[in-house]
Ligand SMILES: O[C@H]1[C@H](O)[C@@H](O)[C@H](O)[C@@H](O)[C@H]1O
Ligand SMILES: [Fe+2]
């Protein structure tokens with residue numbers, strides 16, 4: 001992978017990303033519809049559990065925490081199970097960080113996949129939608145929600161105001177370490193997201209679980225789909241290299257299905273099962289390491 005070091009290159013990467021953000025994604029959604037999702041101000045009033053979740057998340061996701069969790073969960077020595085089995089487990093999980101759905105996670109996965117399928121997306125994208133949140137299995141391995149779900153952000157450098165509820169970072173001990181609070185912190189401009197430690201959760205975990213089986217774009221989507229401050233609000237563009245900028249476009253496409261399908265009808269799991277089991281079998285063996 002090429003790392004962009006010189007500053008004029010860095011500026012170009014930044015411009016390309018800005019340019020891209022300006023292009024209209026989801027033109028088929030009216031602004032009224034899109035504004036109804038991810039409204040964390042309304043959530044503050046009406047769903048206090050969401051803000052409570054982010055307070056704990058922002059206070060506890062230190063660099064040290066991230067390094068420890070990564071060391072443990074990248075070992076993939078916890079269990080062996082199939083993709084559909086993991087989906088069924090998530091039937092019992094409702095995500096506390098999400099103001100837009102109170103359905104179980106298996107319903108959310110099928111809604112996302114069905115939205116991509118209706119849109120005529122390639123099979124790898126439909127599959128990515130189907131499995132993207134399976135890293136929430138961490139919850140069943142005993143991890144609390146604050147290090148499983150929610151938006152992710154880089155640790156080890158200045159927090160962006162584009163992250164939801166940025167004020168809660170005031171309670172994170174990392175802010176007292178000068179090395180971790182400058183704009184670039186422990187990173188260098190355009191070092192590439194692969195060299196960045198993101199707050200630990202379902203994205204990073206599932207990325208490692210799926211690494212042997214999926215194409216690059218699918219893995220990138222899985223790993224950064226919760227990095228909203230970057231893919232939706234344009235923050236942290238200085239961390240990306242040219243490749244990341246290109247790949248982020250896939251995340252934007254994916255995001256339409258992940259986010260807006262939450263308003264769709266609840267899917268019929270049994271009816272959809274044969275189609276998706278066949279799709280899963282195209283990429284995954286019966287059981288994989290978690
Ligand atoms: O609350 C949601 C949920 O936890 C999603 O799985 C995650 O990808 C989003 O970033 C977050 O906003
Ligand atoms: Fe997610």
Ligand SMILES: [Fe+2]
Nearest residue numbers: 108132133258
């Ligand atoms: Fe999701």
